Amino acid sequence: MIVMKFGGTSVEDATAIRRLISIVRTQLHRRPIVTVSAMGKTTNGLLECARLAAAGEIETANRKLESLAAHHFNAADQLALPIEKESLRDTLVKRFDEIRATLREINAARQVTPRLSDAVSANGELLSSLIVAAAFRGAGIPGVWVDVRPLLRTNNDFTRAAVQFDEANPRLKAGFIEALDGTNVPVTQGFIGSTADGATTTIGRGGSDHSAAIIGAAIDADEIQIWTDVDGILTTDPRIVAEAAKVKTISFAEASELAYFGARVLHPSTLLPAMAREIPVCVRNSRRPRVEGTAIVRNAPPSRALVKAIAFKRGITIINVASDRMLMAHGFLARLFAVFDRHETPVDMVATSEVSVSMTLDDTRNLDKVIADLQSFGEVAVERDQALICLVGEKLKYTPGLASRIFSSIEDVNVSMISHGASAINVSFIVASSDVERAVKLLHREFFSELDAETFEITAAAQAAA
Ligand code: ADP
Ligand code: ASP
Ligand code: MG
Numbered sequence: 001m002i003v004m005k006f007g008g009t010s011v012e013d014a015t016a017i018r019r020l021i022s023i024v025r026t027q028l029h030r031r032p033i034v035t036v037s038a039m040g041k042t043t044n045g046l047l048e049c050a051r052l053a054a055a056g057e058i059e060t061a062n063r064k065l066e067s068l069a070a071h072h073f074n075a076a077d078q079l080a081l082p083i084e085k086e087s088l089r090d091t092l093v094k095r096f097d098e099i100r101a102t103l104r105e106i107n108a109a110r111q112v113t114p115r116l117s118d119a120v121s122a123n124g125e126l127l128s129s130l131i132v133a134a135a136f137r138g139a140g141i142p143g144v145w146v147d148v149r150p151l152l153r154t155n156n157d158f159t160r161a162a163v164q165f166d167e168a169n170p171r172l173k174a175g176f177i178e179a180l181d182g183t184n185v186p187v188t189q190g191f192i193g194s195t196a197d198g199a200t201t202t203i204g205r206g207g208s209d210h211s212a213a214i215i216g217a218a219i220d221a222d223e224i225q226i227w228t229d230v231d232g233i234l235t236t237d238p239r240i241v242a243e244a245a246k247v248k249t250i251s252f253a254e255a256s257e258l259a260y261f262g263a264r265v266l267h268p269s270t271l272l273p274a275m276a277r278e279i280p281v282c283v284r285n286s287r288r289p290r291v292e293g294t295a296i297v298r299n300a301p302p303s304r305a306l307v308k309a310i311a312f313k314r315g316i317t318i319i320n321v322a323s324d325r326m327l328m329a330h331g332f333l334a335r336l337f338a339v340f341d342r343h344e345t346p347v348d349m350v351a352t353s354e355v356s357v358s359m360t361l362d363d364t365r366n367l368d369k370v371i372a373d374l375q376s377f378g379e380v381a382v383e384r385d386q387a388l389i390c391l392v393g394e395k396l397k398y399t400p401g402l403a404s405r406i407f408s409s410i411e412d413v414n415v416s417m418i419s420h421g422a423s424a425i426n427v428s429f430i431v432a433s434s435d436v437e438r439a440v441k442l443l444h445r446e447f448f449s450e451l452d453a454e455t456f457e458i459t460a461a462a463q464a465a466a
Contacts (some may be wrong), residue, residue, distance in 0.1 A: 003215050004227060005034075005209060010037075010228060011131075013041050020034075023286060039127070043117045048061075055111055060305055065096065076134065076151065079131060080137070088134050095123055117159055119199075121202055124191075142183055150392035152193035155196045155201075158199075159202055161204075189208075204269075206267040213273045226281065227285070228271040233283050233309060234259065237264070245459060250308060251296070251300040252275045256275070257426045258309055261450050280369065281295075281296040304454070313388045315433070316360075317384050318386055318416065319361065319380065320380070324354055333352070335377070339374055342373070343369050345366050345370055350419075356378075358417055387431055388429070389429055390428040391401075391427045391428070396427060413439045
């Protein structure tokens with residue numbers, strides 16, 4: 001059994017869905033479970049509808065929803081069997097009626113609670129999976145739609161719900177083994193789940209990758225394939241550096257650092273369930289299925305490359321707390337970090353001196369409360385609009401002099417915090433958001449001008465850009 005996950009661009013319209021089917025067709029003997037994201041930008045569109053409804057602009061919200069609906073009906077009409085067209089249309093109409101009802105509720109309440117946000121945004125995956133399952137049948141393959149919600153049990157932390165593995169694993173296993181009956185191809189949703197009392201939840205933006213890994217681990221899949229719109233994991237985001245090259249093989253540890261520090265190609269939590277069961281993961285391009293993609297494995301083969309890839313994350317906030325009470329005191333940091341714990345705010349990077357401590361945050365939803373509580377520890381300063389840059393590679397641990405090479409290549413960029421050694425395979429630091437593109441380009445030139453052919457491969461996109 002394998003899990004094949006297709007992201008938003010890989011299901012964006014009828015043409016993309018036909019490509020998906022031809023990819024799955026070549027692997028039917030491996031008993032695939034197909035997990036899909038919402039079509040194209042549907043999730044953003046649905047959330048925008050919710051926002052508009054809360055702002056009292058229900059007509060605009062409904063108009064926007066109409067155009068999303070038209071796009072879905074169009075794809076459905078092109079892909080479903082003639083005898084199924086009407087019933088598929090009815091099913092989709094009912095979904096859109098439900099969304100409209102939720103938008104009215106949001107409009108009346110004049111706010112989008114996290115629960116209502118999920119009730120709206122989860123529809124992207126429900127809709128796309130219904131269409132893809134019908135498209136399989138249209139292509140002569142027995143696609144069966146599986147509602148993942150009763151299987152993938154989460155807590156009720158809406159919009160970023162945590163999976164309750166003890167409950168979810170046996171349900172997922174039983175549900176998908178049953179759905180795989182005979183030659184069936186189960187088609188299910190990424191991104192969504194439900195609570196014990198049946199409320200729909202979502203597990204965080206970009207979470208379909210994570211869903212695929214959760215399902216893969218639950219059924220003990222032989223492989224998890226992440227099909228997306230780039231050739232694999234690249235040396236950096238190709239939107240910033242067009243000549244970014246494909247990394248052929250990468251270790252779980254390297255890939256998780258990259259994902260955690262911003263490489264959007266993989267959701268940060270994706271690899272955990274796969275790592276625990278040592279299930280290989282690969283990242284591949286649905287537009288170029290002949291290209292091999294990146295293999296993510298427990299131990300990557302030794303490589304001559306110092307750096308495998310560069311990730312970055314914008315929208316970082318630095319908090320600095322200065323206090324001479326820190327001097328020689330014990331328990332100070334423990335009490336300080338308890339503040340972040342209390343307000344459920346993760347800290348990414350930390351640097352301390354004798355009298356001050358700096359921390360970086362990505363999630364600033366509770367920033368005001370955090371700051372208010374930190375004030376009792378000392379003077380608090382906040383710097384917004386920062387970015388984190390992270391270089392990853394197993395070789396970083398054995399390479400003296402590397403830091404000087406990194407920082408001299410971005411000499412004129414102001415660097416405010418550095419972390420090296422916390423994880424032996426990454427060096428990360430903070431720059432102003434306005435400097436991040438320039439710094440990433442410079443670093444890419446420094447480390448990837450000459451490519452080790454055993455580790456990297458030049459992509460067609462990079463060739464076209466050159
Ligand atoms: P999907 O909808 O398939 O999940 P995403 O848009 O979430 O696709 O992720 C793919 C995108 O991630 C790519 O188009 C690329 O712009 C971006 N990306 C950022 N960093 C990297 C990287 N190191 N390697 C590949 N892609 C990256
Ligand atoms: N559709 C969801 C999102 O846009 C999940 C995903 O695509 O991974 O965030
Ligand atoms: Mg994604």
